[in-house]
Amino acid sequence: xxDLLRKGFLLGLGAAVSGKEKLEQKLKExxxxxxxxxxxxRTVLNNFMEKGETKKNEWSAKQYEQTQQMIKDLGIATxxxxxxxxxxxxxxxxxxxx
Numbered sequence: 001x002x003d004l005l006r007k008g009f010l011l012g013l014g015a016a017v018s019g020k021e022k023l024e025q026k027l028k029e030x031x032x033x034x035x036x037x038x039x040x041x042r043t044v045l046n047n048f049m050e051k052g053e054t055k056k057n058e059w060s061a062k063q064y065e066q067t068q069q070m071i072k073d074l075g076i077a078t079x080x081x082x083x084x085x086x087x088x089x090x091x092x093x094x095x096x097x098x
Contacts, residue, residue, distance in 0.1 A: 023048055 027041040036044075071078065077085075 020045075020048065020052075 024045065027036065027044060030036040031038055031041050
């Protein structure tokens with residue numbers, strides 16, 4: 001399952017890089033034709049980058065939630081679970097040793 005998530009992430013990353021390059025090329029063409037100013041082109045590119053960052057953050061949060069749910073569904077112990085057990089074991093050992 002992790003490999004599938006990694007491949008999906010890499011596919012999305014490749015599409016984003018390709019999309020950015022194509023957008024930059026198209027904006028340059030529009031500036032060269034005087035259909036956009038440099039400032040307008042920069043604004044469009046910045047908006048594109050901001051939306052990409054927002055989507056990346058949304059995707060990361062969703063991936064984290066799905067991973068946590070998968071861990072819960074599979075019954076895998078988390079670090080917090082293990083730390084709690086260690087604490088309980090230590091307390092019991094101290095009681096037994098008294």
